[in-house]
Amino acid sequence: MGVLANVTLSPSPFFLTGIPGLEAQHGWLSIPFFAMYMVAIMGNTLILAVVRVDSSLHEPMYLFLSMLAITEVGVSVSTLPTVMGILWFNAREISLGGCLAQMFFIHTFSCMESGVLLAMSYDRFVAIYNPLRYTAILTLPRIVSMGLGITLQSVAFMAPLPFLLQGLPFCHANVLSHSYCLHSDLIQLPCADTTMNSILGLSIVLASFGLDSLLIVFSYALILRTVLGMASKEGRLKALNTCASHICAVLLYYVPMIGVSVMHRAAKHASPITHTLLSSAYLFVPPVLNPIIYSVKTKPIRKGILSLISHKRVLP
Template sequence: MATAGNISFIPLTFILSGIPELGNNQNWFAFPLGALYVIALVGNVTILFLINREDSLHQPMYFLLSMLAFTDIGVSLTTLPTMLSIFWFNYTQIYLQSCLTQMYFLHTFAAMESGVLVAMAVDRLIAICDPLRYAAILTNSVIAKMGLLILLRGLCVVFPVPFLTRRFPFCKTHMLVHSYCLHQDVIRLACADTTVNSIYGLVAVLLTKGIDSLFIIISYGMIFRAVLRIKANEARLKAFSTCISHICAVLVFYVPLIGLSVVHRFGKHASALLPVFMADIYLLVPPVINPVIYSIKTKQIRAKVIKLFRRREIGARDNVIATI
């Protein structure tokens, strides 16, 4: 490692913080953390399995839901190695290249999830405002193109970030605030002008989550206007109820994201635990909550989940009887 004074030009490792207030007593958090990851992975894999297996779920809404489950799995698997290494094994170091790789995939999957939420808003908009042409507009080909566009946008927009970050020298401490590598957190340690990174980071956020949130707001403005035009209260309530799951998913994703952005930019004098808490909510809660929301609020998914577990329960009971 080449050094000049307090500056190290090629840092070999960063130190991940976990939850600083817990000090060395972080092992107790490993069990609820592990449970959250298990719930997230099992829930989203179950959603993917059901949609792939059941022909009745081969519809635009459920194809988009499978994309959401895929991005949630990606986020979980990206953060899982460092989170569990800290809380299970007290191993806090991460190599620079590993940090940059994690940073890239983490921000890419987050951008993809934002794009999927926009596509789901468009799906609900067409389903409510133009139901007779719904199947003709959202064909399998259109859904596939939307998925490809979401994937390419996430990959391309985030692609320069690790290369812009790799060029920095880092000074004094290599201690990161979070349990994984975020772009804002890493450039905070750079002892060089980070204006380019800050500007590009802001542009990337505006090109993804900024534009996406605007489209979602516009879509729901049009949806609410269409719903209010329905004269029958029961029909109005039924139309709006089809959006509840998506609204919950949007809030679960965007509220912690906005809170985290505000804390990073304006919360310099806030408690050190606040950005850690907000970042963990932002990355851990959506993969856990989304499968639960859609399993509870979507009748078709709920019925298929119940059917799947009943089938397994009957199969296990038959195996027990056969061995007696």
């Protein structure tokens, strides 16, 4: 009865963790973190605005880039309230409902980002393998269907996770390891069997991130074979250059994720701050750097941004 008394239908609040060992510097750390959020949100929003107003950018490659920008804004907005709340106000408390909602949106937008990166790799393959039929294959209805498919798949994958967790009893100190709620962190807290949650979580990772990464590698293997078959060296370099920004985006997304996985298994005794920073990298780094990379490496985007800015300056 004593144990049952501690298991309530409305569990005690959850407590998020800031940056271990640097709690006294949270005020100063809030400056670079807030700057990263502003760069991520404003940079990706600027790309969306440029693609929307510039009719010359209404092509498959830039429409997929817009999808990527939407997912990265979503990831940033999902983590911003709790991260900045801790750094500014030491607001570590979050309700179960709020935690589950944040977990759902973080994982859903992350899954969507992985799906969009796969779609972008298919886009690059079609552009290089069959450039004459590029726009005939990737029509606007087909691109919209791909975007809706990625969204519905991500929501369907992640929707069961909060419902399964909500039905579990929480009867211990509900202290999370990060400044935001993640499924891998939450399933450590219930005082009940979470085998089903772990199996479902692993299945989702393999069916989404794992399968997407394998298909991206396969796409680039086909792209490389096609490029090597080109007679002109200039043509090969031009073809590879069109993939440079997307390759950077893929590496920025998957390398930190792989690093986190390796760290959790091979370096469990590393300092908590190392785990925290590496775990945060795949959520913070891609939204910040991808708009910069695409603005620098993609000439039409760069010209569109300069045109949009100069147009706003001349308006009365």
